[in-house]
Amino acid sequence: MPTTPAAATAAFARRIKSGAFVAGAGEGALAAAVVAAGGLLAARLFGIYLPPRPEWAVLLAAPLLVGVMRMRRERVPAALVAQHLDRRLGLHGLFVSAHDGVQLEPAWQQQLARRLTELPQVLPTVRWRALLLRPCLALLLAAAVAAWPPAAALGGGVSTTAGQAAVARLSEALQRLQESGQLPPEVQQELEQQLQRLQHDLAAGDPDAWRAADELAQRLEREQQLAAASGANETGGAKAGLDTGALLQAAKLLQAMGGLDAIPAELRDKLQQAMASMQNGGDFDPAAFGLDAAKLQELAKSLAGAAEQFVQRGGASKQQLADLQQMLQRMQGADGDGKHVVLRDGQGQGKPGGQGNEPGAGEGSGPDGRSGDGQGGVGRGPGFAALNLTEDAQGLADGAFVLPPGTAIPDQWVPISERMTAPDAAPRSNQAPGGAAASGRGGASWQLQLAPRHRAVVQRFFQPGGSAGDGKPK
Amino acid sequence: MTTMLTAAQVARGKQLLSAVQRGCNDVLLGQRELVDRCVIALCARGHLLLEGLPGLGKTELVKALGALLGLQFRRIQFTPDLLPGDITGGPILQEKNGQREFVFRPGPLFANVVLADEINRSSPKTQSALLEAMQERCVTVLGETHRLPRPFFVLATQNPIELEGTYPLPEAQLDRFLFKVEVPGVTADVMTNILMGRRRGEPPPQQPALAAGELDELFTLVDAIYLPTAVANFIARLVAATHPQRPEAPALVHKHVRFGASPRAAIAIGEAARAAALLAGRPNVDFDDVLAVLAPALAHRLVLQHSALVAGVTARALVEAVQAHVPAVGSPLPEAVR
Structure with a gap:
């Protein structure tokens, strides 16, 4: 440690400078932190999220600058330092005398040096x-504001728990879809990518992630329905509801009426074997007679065709015709492929079958051999709907989302919602000139077209019992 | 380069002062602080005004000081009819060698130690006769200036009661006194000692404590005491703070002081602090030495407002306010450190 007054004074002054620098740096840090926190908060209030950047380290210059300025401003004169040292060392004026340049006798020098050994305790x-408490709190505040997730500052931020639950729900749905084995690989890959993107967006707190989650859920639902329909097609109509009992009854009826000649020989043989088995008290098992799903459909169509031919030949009474029609309707009522066959007296005509979203309706053939598409057909989920990019629809839960200007339209249309509404059939009421409402509809036409002096003539012309009979206006 | 006193010189000075101290303490029992201040004032070659009730030993203390220092002692009892010529002396017509001529006859003021007993009972004209003697240490009569013997001390006493028919000392007169010391009463133990040790109240005979030349040596040592710049600045700030016009003055001074202390007060404090430092065994003046002599050197120099009398604020209380207001060190450390 310094044993000379000059060195002790310098050490004391250095410590004061250090304190001044720390105080200034603290003030600078406090100001910078408050400004940064305020700026970030203001940006958040305006919906701007500023992620932390390395360039923000420039803010460190403020504390350093203020620290240096305060260190220079609070420079303590050496004479004042000597006074403080004299008091703190208990030298009773000896140190300030030495600082004044007075020549000390060795005894006083020894006393001075002995006291200077205690300098570290009095610095x-x-x-x-006290200096760093407030700056540290302000820095913590600024750091917290900077690290605050962006969505949280917007008020209705994304709940992490809800987001995770949504992702888990969608992931399970995708997994079930994959396990069904009906998902094409490219679709599966696309769905997985969408799910990953959704996870990322939810983690980032993007509020639009919820819209993407809804879209993905609808997409998965639609793919599930498509997969279910595809699975139903593969398993065939045997288990899908083809009424084999009705089919046998229809076959029996046709056989009784002698109308089985139109059925191909192979199918007719198997059908007769089945009917024989039924007569012997056995069950009708299509598989036992080599009738798979395709054969059953072919058999049903053949029976329908035979029935139509039989009817066209006039070989059936009305009662028989009604029974046969009932049988065929029962037979194909739950068929996943065929259409209802309507047998009419004297003529046959195909009619589109199926209603709306009922599954099972499909392509059918009418008596005139003309085929037509059914209404609805296989349910394909909510269906495709063109995006209605209007301002009215923006922001609704099931409404269209207006893409920002310049954004490329996604290559894949995403269904948003399906809605059935009654047509707007409210006609406009007639408005007479001057605001007086005319009674009835159409009245406004002649009231507008006719001059007031002619109205009475026209009214009388149309009044019953009036002079309209002669057709001459009065 | 200034050279500071050696430790041996300081010890020598302290030894001489201690001898005077012991002698005074033998005369005035139980008044160590009063004795210290008296010794300091004498070492600083200043005049002393003692104020106290009758019977506290003021006169005996002054007489003892004169005896201990081995100096010529005179006593002047100030009365209302005392004239300046009575204390300064004057020319008398004297026949010499058949011729008559005026010869100056020195008054009682021509002594080393002059006791001006009850100084406030004389007229201002007589009091002012002391001004030149106290400041210039000379007397001018009929155009002739006569030097007073060196050293020259005026030790005055005044009674704070029975003020009818008295003339308070003017400020100029008060300013010439280095110290105004209030003589406190004594305790019962001290009075017991006085009763047991003094017959008819007579003090023990005093022998000079200082030999010939030792007083000059003592004065030399006091003059060699170093007054650091920081301490001198402290004294200056203290005196400046007694002026109500100064912003650094405390609120009490602004309210109750009419005129502050003069530069002569600062000089007096510095000289008294030098003596106090030597008495404490230091080669230099410390801040504490200044504080030790501040009240007796400054209080009587303040001219108070009438509001101070009404409010009961004494000059000593004002000095204490100044002392508390002015820090010893020029300015405190920055807030960043402690």
Whole structure:
């Protein structure tokens, strides 16, 4: 440690400078932190999220600058330092005398040097806690604001728990879809990518992620329905509801009426074997007679065709015709492929079958051999709907989302919602000139077209019992 | 380069002062602080005004000081009819060698130690006769200036009661006194000692404590005491703070002081602090030495407002306010450190 007054004075002054620098740096840090926090909060209020960047380290220059300025401003003169040292060392004026340049006798020098050995105990200490408490709190506040997730500052931010639950639900749905084995690989890959993107967006707190989650859920639902329909087609109509009992009854009826000649020989043989088995008290098992799903459909169509031919030949009474029609309707009522066959007296005509979203309706053939598409057909989920890019629809839960200007339209249309509404059939009421409402509809036409002096003539012309009979206006 | 006193010189000075101290303490029992201040004032070659009730030993203390220092002692009892010529002396017509001529006859003021007993009972004209003697240490009569013997001390006493028919000392007169010391009463133990040790109240005979030349040596040592710049600045700030016009003055001074202390007060404090430092065994003046002599050197120099009398604020209280207001060190450390 310094044993000369000059060195002790310098050490004391250095400690004061350090304290001043720390105080200034603390003030600078406090100001910078408050400004940064305020700026970030203001940006959040305006919906702007500023992620932390390395360039923000420039803010460190403020504390350093203020610290240096305060260190220079609070420079303590050496004479004042000597006074403080004299008081703190208990030298009773000896130190300030030495600082004045007075020549000390060796005895006084020894006394001075002995006291200077206690210099470390009397050097000023920086008030770290008092100086850095507020700046540290402000820095913590600024750091918290900077690290605050962006969605949280917008008020209705994304709940992490809800987002995770949504992702888990969608992931399970995708997994079930994959396990069904009906999902094409490219679709599966696309769905997985969408799910990953959704996870990322939810983690980032993007509020639009919820819209993407809804879209993905609808997409998965639609793919599930498509997969279910595809699975139903593969398993055939045997288990899908083809009424084999009705089919046998229809076959029996045709056989009784002698109308089985139109059925191909192979199918007719198997059908007769089945009917024989039924007569012997056995069950009708299509598989036992080599009738798979395709054969059953072919058999049903053949029976329908035979029935039509039989009817066209006039070989059936009305009662028989009604029974046969009932049988055929029962037979194909739950068929996943065929259409209802309507047998009419004297003529046959195909009619589109199926209603709306009922599954099972499909392509059918009418008596005139003309085929037509059914209404609805296989349910394909909510269906495709063109995006209605209007301002009215923006922001609704099931409404269209207006893409920002310049954004490329996604290559894949995403269904948003399906809605059935009654047509707007409200006609406009007639409005007479001057605001007086005319009674009835159409009245406004002649009231507008006719001059007031002619109205009475026209009214009388149309009044019953009036002079309209002669057709001459009065 | 200034050279500071050696430790041996300081010890020598302290030894001489201690001898005077002991002698005074033998005369005035139980008044160590009063004795210290008296010794300091004498070492600083200043005049002393003692104020106290009758019977506290003021006169005996002054007489003892004169005896201890081995100096010529005179006593002047100030009365209302005392004239300046009575204390300064004057020319008398004297026949010499058949011729008559005026010869100056020195008054009682021509002594080393002059006791001006009850100084406030004389007229201002007589009091002012002391001004030149106290400041210039000379007397001018009929155009002739006569030097007073060196050293020259005026030790005055005044009674704070029975003020009818008295003439308070003017400020100029008060300013010439280095110290105004209030003589406190004594305790019962001290009075017991007085009763047991003094017959008819007579003090023990005093022998000079200082040999010939030792007083000059003592004065030399006091003059060699170093007054650091920081301490001198402290004294200056203290005196400046007694002026109500100064912003650094405390609120009490602004309210109750009419005129502050003069530069002569600062000089007096510095000289008294030098003596106090030597008495404490230091080669230099410390801040504490200044504080030790501040009240007796400054209080009587303040001219108070009438509001101070009404409010009961004494000059000593004002000095204490100044002392508390002015820090010893020029300015405190920055807030960043402690």
